[in-house]
Amino acid sequence: MATRTPPAPASAADTVAAHLLDAALRYAEDRHWDVVPGTWLTTVDGMPRCSCGHPACASPGAHPVDPGWAGLATGSTLTVRRLWSGQPLASVLLPTGRAFDALDVSEAAGCLALARLERLGVPLGPVLCTPTRRVVFFVLPGSASKFPARLRRLGRPPASIDLVVHAAGSHVVAPPTRVGSAGHTQWVREPTAENRWLPDAESLFNAMVYAVRASAGLDGGRRTLTPTPSWGRHQAGLTEVGVRGAVGGAGEFVRLR
Numbered sequence: 001m002a003t004r005t006p007p008a009p010a011s012a013a014d015t016v017a018a019h020l021l022d023a024a025l026r027y028a029e030d031r032h033w034d035v036v037p038g039t040w041l042t043t044v045d046g047m048p049r050c051s052c053g054h055p056a057c058a059s060p061g062a063h064p065v066d067p068g069w070a071g072l073a074t075g076s077t078l079t080v081r082r083l084w085s086g087q088p089l090a091s092v093l094l095p096t097g098r099a100f101d102a103l104d105v106s107e108a109a110g111c112l113a114l115a116r117l118e119r120l121g122v123p124l125g126p127v128l129c130t131p132t133r134r135v136v137f138f139v140l141p142g143s144a145s146k147f148p149a150r151l152r153r154l155g156r157p158p159a160s161i162d163l164v165v166h167a168a169g170s171h172v173v174a175p176p177t178r179v180g181s182a183g184h185t186q187w188v189r190e191p192t193a194e195n196r197w198l199p200d201a202e203s204l205f206n207a208m209v210y211a212v213r214a215s216a217g218l219d220g221g222r223r224t225l226t227p228t229p230s231w232g233r234h235q236a237g238l239t240e241v242g243v244r245g246a247v248g249g250a251g252e253f254v255r256l257r
């Protein structure tokens with residue numbers, strides 16, 4: 001009687017690849033978001049290194065492969081499977097200005113804004129945090145690009161505010177993409193049926209501007225408090241804020257700084 005050989009355990013790379021493909025498929029299928037594979041991480045002398053080959057890459061393993069990246073973005077699950085079969089470890093990038101825009105602030109400002117918006121009962125879309133300590137709010141496409149003009153009308157030069165608008169031509173790095181040795185991009189508020197309808201950026205404006213200025217000490221608000229906030233603790237109701245880290249992400253976007 002023949003004996004069956006048990007299947008070999010999946011390698012760590014296989015597991016990572018499975019998670020990346022699963023996430024890309026879910027974004028395309030469940031949310032009808034376009035997705036596009038980005039660069040990936042390789043290991044050089046035991047250290048993670050970006051497939052772009054630049055030793056000083058600003059977003060290792062988590063940026064577009066080439067200038068024509070937007071043309072590859074797809075919402076077809078068949079195409080997603082084909083693209084990731086070519087490079088199973090490719091990062092998952094979501095182009096903005098299509099199904100959503102995104103507002104990208106420091107971790108400290110993001111925690112403050114989130115706590116304030118939740119307290120006020122403002123409907124929110126998905127929110128993610130990056131290992132480079134940025135928090136990214138998903139909003140209606142086309143609505144975020146009004147922020148610069150709104151700031152100017154308030155007499156606040158956009159350049160004075162640490163807030164990045166991701167609109168057409170830009171992208172966000174989606175969970176569970178890993179960024180170098182910094183860690184993984186994670187959902188703070190996962191995409192669910194409840195947050196399928198995205199808020200207009202306008203409804204976040206006041207809380208966002210307050211939080212950005214307060215976290216920078218510009219409005220007499222709190223400066224940074226705790227070096228490492230826990231999103232688990234935040235979600236349990238605590239609202240500690242953390243110090244601002246490096247700006248993550250690359251691409252073409254309107255930087256309001």
Ligand SMILES: [Zn+2]
Nearest residue numbers: 050052057060
């Ligand atoms: Zn790179």
